[in-house]
Amino acid sequence: MTYHPKSDFIATMIERGFLADCTDYQGLDETLISGCQSAYIGFDATAQSLHVGSLIQIMMLRWFQKTGHKPITLMGGGTTKVGDPSFRSDERPLLGPEQIDANIAGIKKVFSAYIDYDTDAENAALMLNNEEWLDGLNYLDFLRDIGRHFSVNRMLSFESVKSRLDREQSLSFLEFNYMILQAYDFLELNRRYGCVLQMGGSDQWGNIVNGIDLTRRVLDHEIYGLTSPLLTTSDGKKMGKSQDGAVWLNRDMLSTFDFWQFWRNTTDADVGRFLKLYTELPIEECDRLGALAGSEINEVKKTLADEVTTLLHGADAAKAARATAEGIFGTMTGKEKGNDTFSAAGYVSALPTLTLTKEELAEGISIVQLIVKSGLAKSGKEAKRLIAENGAKLDGAPLTDAGLMIDADALSSPIKLSAGKKRHALVQMG
Structure with a gap:
């Protein structure tokens, strides 16, 4: 990167490693130093939480606001009904309106930790949903007014589409429309809110460029695109995934x-x-x-x-x-675990916790079932193997009996289950 930015935002993006590419460094830089500007990132509602892979985009929105500008968080209530085909080998499962709404409600929980939506300042963030303008579109009007600006030849040349076709994997007409709808998002955000910048991962480059071209053709406005690198860890793993699955951002999912x-x-x-x-x-x-x-x-x-x-x-x-x-549980006795200091310290809330009722414990529950219910094993077979290989512990002591039963008396104070050295769960009676 040889460009030396004048704006705090682009300088921050470059020095902290957020920036992969930009449609016009100098043009965007000059726009940002001219006053408070708006930028957006879209988040489709494919699950009830975002995972760590989205955190780089959330941090970009946070830095955008911290450097004096107005971030727009765009929920994909409309585009999720189509599904982004970018660099996927198959079509996303289609979700119904109720599931999409539930996913959006879950996703929204995270953003207020990073972005200020309630400030009275000029750069107060906005939370929007693209179903506001997509759900009411008239198909024929949309084809005539918007579709005519898109070249199928050019759309087929974008790497996200080309890679799918090169592998001779089906790309439905529904999915093919996604990039047009995302481009239309940028147009509407510019028209309604003066948004001048779309940001996203580098896999969104083609979609972002489409939105810029469309907005220039329809409104004759100058707008910009900026992408972040698609992160992998140094050992080649995709960011946001762990050995046990996605690293979710919502506390109720991780x-x-x-x-x-x-x-x-x-x-x-x-x-x-x-x-x-x-x-x-x-x-x-x-x-x-x-x-x-x-x-x-x-x-x-x-x-x-x-x-x-x-x-x-x-x-x-x-x-x-x-x-x-750092081992608080491993050094505490059962008596200490039951005292007020333990509860007040908040250690219980730090661990994944399984709460059982007295009714569920009336006839006792096997330790194998507890290991599965607490999420430390995916099946009873896996839990038994964990015990047989000395990988399971109860309150820090090795578990050797797969037939052990746990009743209400055993849960008069919480117990800690462990799978290996790094995975733990708390079991308590509610």
Whole structure:
């Protein structure tokens, strides 16, 4: 990158590693220094929570607001009904309106931790839904007024479509329309809110360029696109995935403890880069910490986990997750676990927790069932193998009896189940 930006936002994007490409660096830079501007990122509602893979985009919106501008979070209530085909090998499952609405309600929970929607300032963020303008479209009018601006030849040349066709994998007409609808989003946001910038991952480049071309043709307005790199970890894994599945951002889908632990397990080579992308520590401090090695880098990983967890879940939750991870449970006796200090400390909330009723415990429940119900194993067979291979623990002690039954008396105070060294769950009676 040889361009030297004047605006705080582009400077931040470059120095912290957020920027993959931009349609016009100088034009966007000049626009940003001229006053408060609006930019958006769209999020389709394909699940009830976003995962860590979306966190880079959320941080971009956060930095956009912190540098004096107005971020727009666009929920894809309309586009989710079609499904983005970008770089997918098959068509997304079609979701009904009720499921899409439920997913949007879940996704919205995360954004207020990063972005201020309630400020009275000029750069107060907006939360919008593209079904507002997409659901009421008249098909023939849309084809005549919008569709005529798109070249099928050009649409077929975009890598996201071309890669699918090159593999001779079906691309439905429904999916083919997605890029037109996303382009129309940019047009409407520019027309209604003066939005001058769309941001997204580098896989969205073609869709973003389409929106810019459409807006220029219809409104004759100059607007811009900016993309972030598609992140993989240093060992080649897609960001947002772990051994146990997606690393969700919603607390009800992934515990604070497991979220903290994901960042604590960052590989050495990724620590410095992740500090710049996912925390607000000064660049110089990120470089200094990322250059450490040995036992020192392990402490830096805890700092990374603390900082990222604090941004999403708050300082108290991050502190409780760290305390839990550093072995608070392993050193406490059953008597200590039942006292007021244990409850007040908040350690219980840091671990994934399974709560059972007295009725469920009336005849007792096997330890194998508990391991499965708590999410530490996917099946009874896997739980039994875990016990047989000495990988399961109860309150820090190895579990050797797969036939062990747990009743209400055993849960007079919470118990901790462990699978290996890094995965834990709390079981309590409600």
